[in-house]
Amino acid sequence: MRTTITTLALGAALALTAPLHAHDFHGSMGHCSFNTDYDVRISDAGIAFSRDDGEPTRVFMHDGSLRIDGKPVAVDAADAARLRSYEGSVRTLVPEVASIAREGLDIGFDALTTVATTFAEDGDARSHLIDRLNRSRTRAMAQLDAGIGSGVWTRQAMEDSFEGGIQDAVSELVGTVTAGAVKAALSGDQAKIAALEARADSLDQAIDKEVNARADRLGARAEMLCPKLRELDQLQRQFTFRLPDGSPLRLIGEDQDRGADKDKLATR
Numbered sequence: 001m002r003t004t005i006t007t008l009a010l011g012a013a014l015a016l017t018a019p020l021h022a023h024d025f026h027g028s029m030g031h032c033s034f035n036t037d038y039d040v041r042i043s044d045a046g047i048a049f050s051r052d053d054g055e056p057t058r059v060f061m062h063d064g065s066l067r068i069d070g071k072p073v074a075v076d077a078a079d080a081a082r083l084r085s086y087e088g089s090v091r092t093l094v095p096e097v098a099s100i101a102r103e104g105l106d107i108g109f110d111a112l113t114t115v116a117t118t119f120a121e122d123g124d125a126r127s128h129l130i131d132r133l134n135r136s137r138t139r140a141m142a143q144l145d146a147g148i149g150s151g152v153w154t155r156q157a158m159e160d161s162f163e164g165g166i167q168d169a170v171s172e173l174v175g176t177v178t179a180g181a182v183k184a185a186l187s188g189d190q191a192k193i194a195a196l197e198a199r200a201d202s203l204d205q206a207i208d209k210e211v212n213a214r215a216d217r218l219g220a221r222a223e224m225l226c227p228k229l230r231e232l233d234q235l236q237r238q239f240t241f242r243l244p245d246g247s248p249l250r251l252i253g254e255d256q257d258r259g260a261d262k263d264k265l266a267t268r
Contacts, residue, residue: 032226034233036252042094042151047087049251056243059251061087068243075241086235093228098148100225102141103218109137111211230254 038049038059046062056068064080066073075083116129147154232252239249 034229034252034254040153047090073241079239079241082235082238089232094153100222101144105140107214
């Protein structure tokens with residue numbers, strides 16, 4: 001399955017906050033969508049690209065040299081320079097994606113904490129929920145830091161960072177909120193119902209003011225990745241060496257469906 005780079009960079013915020021309220025979460029996903037079939041591992045020795053399906057399976061580059069599926073590839077001086085530039089760009093790009101992902105997680109967990117603070121009536125229940133959210137946040141951040149934060153970009157690791165330990169906390173939080181709403185409705189106590197509605201309105205305002213504003217800023221940061229990804233795409237298009245089957249090496253690619261969708265919107 002292809003990995004959408006800019007989507008994963010912001011995925012945490014979307015995954016965590018979208019179920020919490022009726023509003024659309026309007027953090028920008030940027031105006032580009034680049035995909036890769038490869039997991040990426042960065043080390044002092046070089047950059048390794050690997051995948052389970054498709055050919056080539058393994059690509060390794062360092063300081064202008066290239067190996068494909070374990071075999072050295074002869075490149076001329078111009079391609080060696082392009083490979084050095086490509087490697088340097090990837091080394092710069094991955095930490096930026098990691099930083100955006102960390103901020104996305106923070107936005108999502110802050111939204112969950114806002115919900116817990118707003119709806120948990122009982123002090124002990126509120127403390128329990130917030131403590132659980134804090135532990136989930138710490139665990140998710142540690143997973144992210146151990147993955148892309150340390151130069152290892154894999155789709156599964158990114159998803160694990162976003163989802164690991166979160167679903168239970170979300171389920172418990174939603175259960176608490178739902179239980180309170182159902183109890184108020186069944187009691188027929190108009191004062192309780194009005195108080196619950198006031199909390200919901202307060203939550204909407206807090207989400208709109210804090211979460212969506214931060215998401216918009218984060219979206220702007222993610223959009224700044226677009227020209228850097230296009231530079232990588234341009235570099236690989238300029239490679240003159242070819243794979244054993246005669247095809248060019250393509251490590252990333254722009255989502256053509258996304259581009260077509262934008263063209264359709266532009267003509268409306």
